[in-house]
Amino acid sequence: MKENVIDVLLYLFETYIDTEERNKPDNEVLELELEQVGFQELEIHKALEWLDNMTVAADQPLKRHATMRVFSDNELERLDVECRGYLLFLEQVGVLDVETREIVLERVMALDTEEIDLDQLKWVVLMVLFYQPGREVAFAWMEDLVFEDMEAIVH
Template sequence: MFEVLVYVYENYWQGAACPEFDRLGRKLIAAGFEAEEIQEALVWLDGLNIAAKGTQISLPDAPGALAGEPSDSGAVPARMQAQASNSLRIYSVAEQAHLGAQSLGFVCFLETSGVLPPHMREIVMDRAMAAPGDPVSLDDLKIIVLMVYWSFGEEPDALVLDELCDDTEGRLAH
């Protein structure tokens, strides 16, 4: 599945340039990917599109801004409230088991570096939980982070992109 995602990222850099899933599926078959791998990637991408489109951040002083606050019609808006600066994200036991310490540490690194805002972090966590692997490898998590940026039509900072794409096995710690 991750090879298909990398192919989509490289060939349709802007998420808006990506064709509809039926057409994309045909292009991926023509590119030589297995049908099962394509189907798994398309389901994953559909979940990413739903998550990215459903993410809306409201300001607390805006009408109906609080998540779960009923509007005049009585309907509850499906918006996220912006995370407070003193809030803390606790990872569930299932998230800890599925991602592993190395991947969770990388998510924390990106978040504390200021390059992964809370709303994008939540989509990364959602899509990581939907990804195969126990635990999800760090390389696969990096692809997930790239795809989340891709879904928002954003290019990561050059240093972040280097961190996401660079092979770290040859690095020496000092």
């Protein structure tokens, strides 16, 4: 099974999204569970580090007031036109603000993948919003978008 960091993150997010903070397992228990499910140790460590850095990013709000975002060459390589357009759309409808957009981009760049597709980007946005205090409405809106898209695929 060829799994990557985002697969581990999706598993954790889907498994523990509704779990109360005090009932969440510690990293050692998570590592054991993930290994039993079939994820590789290296991917597990990268995913847990990615999540640890997510909470650090959420605790450090950015001070950016740019009206236009210019993507770096690395970001252009990782995010295709569809993904970049989707980020712009999310900003325009108020799901993302400048700070959360930058956190999303930073977290995308921290993933161990050469390219990210739109569905993966949506999950990253959802995870970022989950960790942002005061962004509950945006999280709920994004959650509806992600799960509606999943239902459309199934039907």
